[in-house]
Amino acid sequence: MSRVTLMDVARHCGVSRATVSLVLNDSPLVAAKTRDRVRQAMRELGYVYNRAAAALRTQHSDAIGVVLTNITNPYFAEFATGVQDILTSSGTVPLLAVSGEDRDLQHRLVTSLVERNVDGIVLIPAHGTVPNDLPELLGTPLVLMARRLNGMDVDYVGAQNRDGGYAAAEHLYSHGCRRIAFVGGFTDSSARDERASGVAEFLSDHGLTLSSELSVVCEPARPQAREVTLRLLTKNPQVDGIVCFSDVVAFGVLDAIADRGRTVGSDVRVIGFDDVHDAGLNRPSLSSVSVPARETGRRAAQLVLERAAGSTEPTVREEFPTKLEPRETCGCPRPQPLP
DSSP states (O other): OOOOOOOHHHHTTOOHHHHHHHHTTOOSSSHHHHHHHHHHHHHHTTTOOOOHHHHHHHOOOSSEEEESSOSSSSSHHHHHHHHHHHHHHTTEEEEEETTTTTTTHHHHHHHHHHHOOSSSSEEEOOOOOGGGGGGGGSSSEEESSEEEEETTOSSEEOOOOOHHHHHHHHHHHHHHHHHSEEEOOOTTTHHHHHHHHHHHHHHHTTTTTOOGGEEBBSSSSSSHHHHHHHHHHHHHTTOOOOEEEEEEHHHHHHHHHTTOOOOOOBBBEEEEEEEHHHHHHHHHHHHHEEEEHHHHHHHHHHHHHHHHHHHHOOEEEEEEEOOOEGGGTTTTSSSSSOO
């Protein structure tokens, strides 16, 4: 079956195509009875607005590309939800894509979105991304989320990761930890660098160091975190506190501590990062630095819509505060019992 057109609706109603177009645009120039008759015809005929054709005329697609690295991790899902909150409320459609940390796939996805004339793109860059990976974005508004890209003068929204790392180390220190490690994250990740730097800063302020052997990198995934933590604890059995790049990493760290026959919350105290929903439900409950991912996504969406509308304000660099949520893995009591 061929697609129903405005002309088909016009013939069905016995009016001009221009009248149908005015009805679509809610023009007050069309009488109420005629508007009702045209809208009824659209429903009967199954008319669907041709947004692609409209985009060619207006040079606006009313769509924003959203490219994330992961969607199975609840942390990234919160970013996506926040972006969608704002876009859908403004009548804009989010077109979601997932790179899986693959730079080549990211390039293809971004190129495809630009070819479809999206009004802007919100991007969490894939591992290893450099500005030269994104030349096709010239002229398309771009907002980076959660991860920075040095050398790109574009809007960025993230969290106060350094402060969160500092607070995590400070809390472990208050529990008596003096041999504190940092586990997880890619070597070139701006988020990892900021979080680990916060830990290192606190330790330095108290006459301690975060040595290279205690700052362990790995893919932010549970199995890999377990493996590197097993090696860490074998070589450094005196480690008594661990700040983790993320909660997913923290779950792997907890696995390794159990495998080593040590007790979480006393022998080794652990704090994650992101405070995903399962952190508080885990047994033992996972202490974590809460990052406002949904709020970050909402702000990124607002910025990209402003840029798409022509805003020429100076480049935005915005960071939301983090908050430590102490629970059992750092030696604190569970905040509240499970229902």
